[in-house]
Amino acid sequence: MSLKLPIYLDHNATTPMDPRVLDAMLPYFTEKFGNSASRNHQYGWDAEEGVDYAREQVGNLIGCTSKEIVWTSGSTESNNLAIKGVADMYGKKGNHIITAVHEHKATLDPVKRLQKQGFDVTWLEPNSDGIITAEAVEGALRDDTILVTIMWANNELGTINEIPEIGKMLKEKHSEKDKPILHTDATQWVGKMPTDVERDGVDLLSASAHKMYGPKGVGFLYVRRRRPRVRLTPIIDGGGHERGMRSGTLNVTGIVGMGKACEIAGQEMDSEQGRLLKMRTRLEEGITSKLEMAVINGHPTKRLPGTTNISFPYVEGESLMMAIKEIAVSSGSACTSASLEPSYVLKALGLGDEIAHSSIRFGMGRFTTDEEIDYTIEKVVKNVQHLLDMSPLWEMVQEGIDLDSIEWGAH
Amino acid sequence: MAYSEKVIDHYENPRNIGTMDKADPNVGTGVVGAPECGDVMRLQIKVNPETGVIEDAKFKTFGCGSAIASSSLATEWLKGKSLHDADEIKNTDIVQELALPPVKIHCSVLAEDAIKHALEDYLEKHGKTMESLHEHDHEHEDAKA
Numbered sequence: 001m002s003l004k005l006p007i008y009l010d011h012n013a014t015t016p017m018d019p020r021v022l023d024a025m026l027p028y029f030t031e032k033f034g035n036s037a038s039r040n041h042q043y044g045w046d047a048e049e050g051v052d053y054a055r056e057q058v059g060n061l062i063g064c065t066s067k068e069i070v071w072t073s074g075s076t077e078s079n080n081l082a083i084k085g086v087a088d089m090y091g092k093k094g095n096h097i098i099t100a101v102h103e104h105k106a107t108l109d110p111v112k113r114l115q116k117q118g119f120d121v122t123w124l125e126p127n128s129d130g131i132i133t134a135e136a137v138e139g140a141l142r143d144d145t146i147l148v149t150i151m152w153a154n155n156e157l158g159t160i161n162e163i164p165e166i167g168k169m170l171k172e173k174h175s176e177k178d179k180p181i182l183h184t185d186a187t188q189w190v191g192k193m194p195t196d197v198e199r200d201g202v203d204l205l206s207a208s209a210h211k212m213y214g215p216k217g218v219g220f221l222y223v224r225r226r227r228p229r230v231r232l233t234p235i236i237d238g239g240g241h242e243r244g245m246r247s248g249t250l251n252v253t254g255i256v257g258m259g260k261a262c263e264i265a266g267q268e269m270d271s272e273q274g275r276l277l278k279m280r281t282r283l284e285e286g287i288t289s290k291l292e293m294a295v296i297n298g299h300p301t302k303r304l305p306g307t308t309n310i311s312f313p314y315v316e317g318e319s320l321m322m323a324i325k326e327i328a329v330s331s332g333s334a335c336t337s338a339s340l341e342p343s344y345v346l347k348a349l350g351l352g353d354e355i356a357h358s359s360i361r362f363g364m365g366r367f368t369t370d371e372e373i374d375y376t377i378e379k380v381v382k383n384v385q386h387l388l389d390m391s392p393l394w395e396m397v398q399e400g401i402d403l404d405s406i407e408w409g410a411h
Numbered sequence: 412m413a414y415s416e417k418v419i420d421h422y423e424n425p426r427n428i429g430t431m432d433k434a435d436p437n438v439g440t441g442v443v444g445a446p447e448c449g450d451v452m453r454l455q456i457k458v459n460p461e462t463g464v465i466e467d468a469k470f471k472t473f474g475c476g477s478a479i480a481s482s483s484l485a486t487e488w489l490k491g492k493s494l495h496d497a498d499e500i501k502n503t504d505i506v507q508e509l510a511l512p513p514v515k516i517h518c519s520v521l522a523e524d525a526i527k528h529a530l531e532d533y534l535e536k537h538g539k540t541m542e543s544l545h546e547h548d549h550e551h552e553d554a555k556a
């Protein structure tokens with residue numbers, strides 16, 4: 001069998017749609033095109049039925065009731081609604097928010113805006129393994145903490161934060177009434193790993209369809225209704241859809257797709273996890289066994305099964321990306337982004353610039369094959385070796401020179 | 412970003428990768444850039460002491476494709492040149508030859524810098540300065556005029 005190039009290994013950025021999801025969506029573009037808010041005729045009822053069924057499909061995946069789902073345009077909006085909505089609603093109760101420095105921009109930026117408006121923010125820093133622990137959150141808690149927002153799995157590293165432990169700790173330390181609200185950006189987690197908002201003590205959870213083989217532009221925010229009931233100030237006002245929390249005619253086709261994507265994810269999660277973990281191991285071992293300088297970033301085991309972030313010190317990221325252009329991956333290299341800064345996520349781990357400058361994130365997914373992994377290993381190893389042969393830094397390291405001892409010219 | 416064919420050719424078939432003995436009196440070494448900026452270039456020349464002509468040139472570069480291509484091209488151009496003519500290589504010549512886009516011009520500047528540093532290192536070993544290379548430039552111009 002011949003390989004189709006380029007090989008897609010960027011599933012943390014987005015995923016292809018599962019054909020079964022497309023099949024579920026199609027009727028809602030044509031025959032069942034109604035507005036789910038139209039209460040007076042069959043078209044509206046059909047659309048509403050599709051949306052309600054999707055709520056159940058989501059509820060089954062994350063352990064909540066259908067009334068606790070607010071449809072959004074994706075995780076960026078869900079995070080904004082959660083963070084700004086809590087700040088506005090509970091701002092009188094307290095002024096303190098806890099988050100982490102290596103969150104996605106869709107969390108960092110809303111929190112920064114609140115900080116400018118006068119909220120006090122604790123920015124937790126991870127250890128070198130990338131993980132935010134319950135202990136770290138506990139250490140930052142104050143009497144006036146109203147919100148803890150920590151992502152479940154990191155999009156660049158795949159590392160898994162201690163969300164259930166944080167949820168448990170918050171419940172143990174506070175009465176239901178005084179508990180800070182726990183929001184988690186679970187964009188990279190939901191659909192890949194088992195989730196139960198009851199068991200895990202999560203109050204607000206963001207997710208997005210396009211990271212789990214659903215369509216782009218649709219997601220949800222889970223909003224806890226009991227013990228405690230979480231209230232949010234909406235950021236979009238209008239027709240009062242979604243119990244007033246998010247106005248606007250629902251994206252029925254997208255929502256139906258998201259529901260189907262959740263159903264499939266729930267059914268196939270176990271087998272998919274095993275398969276992806278095997279592939280990740282194959283890729284990591286294939287690369288690190290042949291390239292002694294390669295470093296796997298983040299915690300060795302507490303990571304999503306399909307994601308690995310590998311640094312290739314002494315070779316530069318952009319030249320490596322150019323060399324492996326048959327493989328669609330994402331790079332923390334300085335040159336590929338507009339700014340000269342290496343990834344803030346890798347810097348948060350305390351990695352030196354030369355390590356952060358040349359890292360690649362490989363994200364495997366539902367349709368990735370072993371053949372593609374083997375091709376990737378061969379291509380990466382061959383080109384890194386080629387670049388090492390050209391690298392003056394690698395030569396110095398081989399000669400036992402400490403690169404930090406050198407005074408480099410300014411430039 | 413799309414690279415020109417010439418950049419890709421130099422990346423895939425780099426000319427003159429290698430290392431010379433820094434301590435050799437006939438060798439001049441220039442190292443420029445810094446790892447945290449994403450570029451380090453090392454250029455070396457070997458000069459025939461009798462004729463003053465560059466007989467060999469080698470490079471090693473940590474950097475993007477354009478940085479690799481700029482230094483690889485520089486070694487090609489250096490070979491067979493007098494020290495004086497080597498000092499005349501301009502970054503704009505490299506930009507033109509490799510069709511570098513504006514965001515990659517710094518790679519060519521770095522290569523020109525590396526050439527200068529290599530020449531300087533060689534000259535220093537022989538108690539000379541860069542200015543000495545151009546002492547007779549005006550006489551030539553006068554002769555031409």
Ligand SMILES: Cc1ncc(COP(=O)(O)O)c(C=O)c1O
Nearest residue numbers: 074075076104106155185187208
């Ligand atoms: C962790 C995380 N949060 C939020 C987002 C944004 O999601 P969306 O594209 O649905 O707005 C992403 C995707 O880029 C993500 O990985």
